[in-house]
Amino acid sequence: RALTEAVETNNIDQVRKILATGPRLNNDPMAAKLCMFAALHGYADIMIELLTSGVSPDVRGGFGQTVLMCAVEGGHDSTVTSLLGLQSLEEVAYNSPLIINAFTTDKFPVNALMMATRSGKLNIVQHLLLAGADPTLASTQSNTRMITPLEFAASNDELTHILELLIQAINRLHPDYMAHDIPAKLAFVEAVKNKNVSATRLLYNAGVRA
Secondary structure, three states, X not given: XXXXXXXXXXXXXXXXXXXXXXXXXXXXXXXHHHHHHHHHHOOHHHHHXXXXXXXXXXXXXXXXXXXXXXXXXXXXXXXXXXXXXXXXXXXXXXOOOOOXXXXXXXXXXXXXXXXXXXXXXXXXXXXXXXXXXXXXXXXXXXXXXXXXXXXXXXXXXXXXXXXXXHHHHHHHHOOOHHHHOHHHHHHHHHHHHOOOHXXXXXXXXXXXXX
């Protein structure tokens, strides 16, 4: 209870005091929930303290959401970058690698890059791409079709800068993707349907044809 109160009130000094005298937090479901809470609310220091005290960065919530997804949803750049930097910390070396490309497990599965793209978080999209997020990974929506971050970006004319970043990353990772893969064509169709001239031009110049 004391740890919960300290986390929820963003009392980093009290969190450190409790963790210094308590057991490791490995496999502690309440600590995992508190870590996700801290990530969502931008309490980066508390999130790091919990992770370095045993909470796995790959722990999952009820819908399969990860700590990283919570940080992305919160929209706090520093929290996301702190979490992405965990892979180099010795204190969490025993944990499995951070799953940047993991999907939620609900009816409409998404990953961290999709979440950041859909909500227009340009800086976070950039952080994720630099950390190894794959912009070509697709999610099945309603068991009928596949959707990618590219399509999310193409559907909204306010996401043009993100679309540009995604195209650049795709061209580095998968040079033939834009010209030949169906999800790229679907993104092009989405841009045309929404009369998104900038996105249509970007995709066309990248080699996409409907």
